[in-house]
Amino acid sequence: MVDSLGGPSGVNNILSTLNLKTISETSLKIMEQRASEEIEQVATESARIATSNASFSEMTQ
Template structure:
């Protein structure tokens, strides 16, 4: 999340625009680690499903 928005400064800028409390840089890093792991697992599973679908389409 932090990287896609352009860093912790822009994340806090977006949050303040939405009238939400800002988050410290350290807490953003702590929250980003588990989120990154979940996103990586989802991407791996999605790629595996897409590959198996492509193989099945080639065989039929």
């Protein structure tokens, strides 16, 4: 997320352009870590569901 915006300075540039408070690099790293954990959980669950659906489809054919 942060990398796609140009790193912490890019994020803060966008925030300041929008007249919002900037965020320290440490806080950004913490938020990025939390988000990556959640994204990993959603991806794992999605893969589990897709595998289950594929198995069910093969069994019913």
